[in-house]
């Protein structure tokens with residue numbers, strides 16, 4: 001299985017094209033609907049961004065699958081979260097996990113897949129193809145056939161998702177339920193990868209990387225902006241270290257743990 005899997009197939013140029021296309025389509029919004037007055041549409045976008053960004057990317061792909069800081073009690077919860085993370089349009093969960101883990105191992109060095117040392121970090125996927133890493137480290141996700149399916153049919157899944165939104169809700173659903181939330185997700189990923197590794201914010205833990213705690217990034221990304229805390233203790237599902245460091249995802253995981261719908265990770 002490992003040798004037959006092209007880890008970066010759903011990234012590279014194709015995913016960059018997808019991002020450009022989504023951004024271009026989002027720019028036509030003001031000419032299509034009564035933007036920005038359409039409060040219902042905007043609320044739908046924010047809700048979908050919460051599902052894909054918070055439950056999908058932050059909770060499932062990042063804190064569960066990459067760092068294994070907790071496990072969902074039921075496999076279907078992990079799979080639903082992975083699916084939600086996938087349909088945001090920022091790449092397959094498998095690629096996300098590997099790229100992020102490599103980022104932690106090589107943060108702010110030449111080997112970092114998205115170091116902000118050269119300005120804004122657009123999702124530099126074309127760089128990934130040349131990366132060398134040990135796939136055995138990612139056995140826990142690669143052995144799951146569902147994850148491999150999400151990876152190998154990534155663009156088809158995105159296309160089906162967009163088609164379903166269109167067939168049920170028409171252009172309205174396609175724009176507010178898919179295109180805009182995806183563009184919000186792409187933008188906040190760029191913001192997080194750039195400004196949470198910068199001189200903005202504060203550094204609670206002294207480390208040999210530039211990770212920083214930036215409150216407004218945390219607000220936009222459901223807690224991810226407490227990034228210096230996270231790099232210091234990546235096994236911890238809770239990114240907050242003080243009452244004023246609001247970590248929405250961490251609070252939700254705390255709730256799942258207390259209601260026995262999640263299990264603490266092994267490093268605890």
Ligand SMILES: [Zn+2]
Pocket residue numbers: 103107197211227231
């Ligand atoms: Zn980082």
Ligand SMILES: [Zn+2]
Pocket residue numbers: 062066067100104230234
């Ligand atoms: Zn991380």
